[in-house]
Amino acid sequence: MSAFNNSEVQLFLLIGIPGLEHAHIWISIPICLMYLVAITGNSTILFIIKTEPSLHEPMYYLLALLAISDPGLSFSSLPTMLRIFLFNSMGISPNACFAQEFFIHGFTVMESSVLLVMSLDRFLAIHNPLRYSSLLTSSRVAKMGLILAIRSILLVLPFPFTLRRLKYCQKNLLSHSYCLHQDTMKLACSDNKINVIYGFFVALCTMLDLALIFLSYMLILKTVLSIASLAERLRALNTCVSHICAVLIFYVPIITLAAMHRFAKHKSPLVVILVADIFLLLPPLMNPIVYCVKTRQIREKVLGNLLNICRR
Numbered sequence: 001m002s003a004f005n006n007s008e009v010q011l012f013l014l015i016g017i018p019g020l021e022h023a024h025i026w027i028s029i030p031i032c033l034m035y036l037v038a039i040t041g042n043s044t045i046l047f048i049i050k051t052e053p054s055l056h057e058p059m060y061y062l063l064a065l066l067a068i069s070d071p072g073l074s075f076s077s078l079p080t081m082l083r084i085f086l087f088n089s090m091g092i093s094p095n096a097c098f099a100q101e102f103f104i105h106g107f108t109v110m111e112s113s114v115l116l117v118m119s120l121d122r123f124l125a126i127h128n129p130l131r132y133s134s135l136l137t138s139s140r141v142a143k144m145g146l147i148l149a150i151r152s153i154l155l156v157l158p159f160p161f162t163l164r165r166l167k168y169c170q171k172n173l174l175s176h177s178y179c180l181h182q183d184t185m186k187l188a189c190s191d192n193k194i195n196v197i198y199g200f201f202v203a204l205c206t207m208l209d210l211a212l213i214f215l216s217y218m219l220i221l222k223t224v225l226s227i228a229s230l231a232e233r234l235r236a237l238n239t240c241v242s243h244i245c246a247v248l249i250f251y252v253p254i255i256t257l258a259a260m261h262r263f264a265k266h267k268s269p270l271v272v273i274l275v276a277d278i279f280l281l282l283p284p285l286m287n288p289i290v291y292c293v294k295t296r297q298i299r300e301k302v303l304g305n306l307l308n309i310c311r312r
Contacts, residue, residue: 009094009169009170009187011091011092012091012093012172012174012179013090013091013174014080014092014174014177014179015177016085016090017270017273024085025086027085028085031081031082035074035281038070038074038281038285038288039284041287041288041292042284043067044302045063045067045288045291045298048298048302049061049064052297052301055301056138058121058133059121061142062114062117062118062141063118063295066111066115066118066287069107069110069111069114072106072110073104073107073111074280074284076100076103076107076280077100077177077178079100080092080100080177080178080179081177081277085177095164097179098159098163098179100178101159101163101179102156102159104178104179105180105181106152106153106155106156108206108254109202110148110152112209112210113152115213116209116212116213118243119212119213119243119247120216121136122220122240123216123220123223124136126220126224126236127219158198159181162194162198163181163195166192167189168188171187171189172187173187175269177277178276178280181195181199181202185199206254217240217244220240238294241294245290245294246290246291249290253276253278253282254279257276260275
């Protein structure tokens with residue numbers, strides 16, 4: 001605590017889009033629209049799953065967890081992004097920065113965990129459909145959701161405390177429109193080895209989720225190839241399309257961003273910022289659209305509700 005209080009830096013500076021500062025107010029319009037669409041889409045998914053008894057099944061409960069973690073990821077970055085693009089306000093206090101990175105990383109780990117459990121759900125549904133409903137019950141899904149939330153909190157809880165113990169001397173310019181652990185710790189002028197090691201450990205946990213998802217799909221593919229009928233194979237694989245899209249939408253930007261931070265020596269600040277914004281804006285925006293398009297039950301309920309509204 002004393003090291004933090006004795007530091008010279010009183011504010012960290014976030015950045016918008018380099019070279020386009022004059023157009024920030026115009027850039028804020030599509031960003032706000034993306035936030036609104038993401039919140040509306042995920043809220044619609046949650047409302048339909050809650051009000052439709054036929055959707056009270058493990059698969060849809062997991063989708064509800066995904067629809068909760070997505071807006072959480074968006075809301076975590078919303079305050080600073082809107083301040084920058086609407087009001088050109090770049091400053092953020094260290095405490096607020098540490099709190100923001102806690103929520104961003106927490107919801108990131110939460111979404112990664114949910115995608116892992118969803119891959120297990122697809123494997124059980126395809127590999128052992130007769131026992132699927134008995135193996136993955138609603139109570140077990142609820143327990144899994146609680147365990148995932150606890151895991152997410154415990155994994156990222158040390159982040160703000162380890163950042164707070166560091167001393168920040170003169171450098172205070174961050175690389176994004178919001179705070180990330182790997183970005184903030186680089187500003188420290190004191191020893192940050194603990195932050196580097198623990199940050200790498202949390203990244204490994206996220207990559208372990210991805211590895212297990214990949215393993216699940218290898219097992220799913222093995223099961224599908226053992227099915228004699230081509231039509232049945234295609235039907236089984238079609239049930240996985242939405243989840244595969246969600247995995248790609250989430251992991252491709254996060255892996256790209258992590259690789260840029262760790263390995264790119266001459267990275268373009270503009271490219272880094274765009275990838276970072278895509279990482280937070282794309283999954284909450286696209287997941288509801290993908291699941292509405294590919295999941296018949298949800299698509300029919302959404303269209304039915306829209307028709308009812310139009311008739312009124």
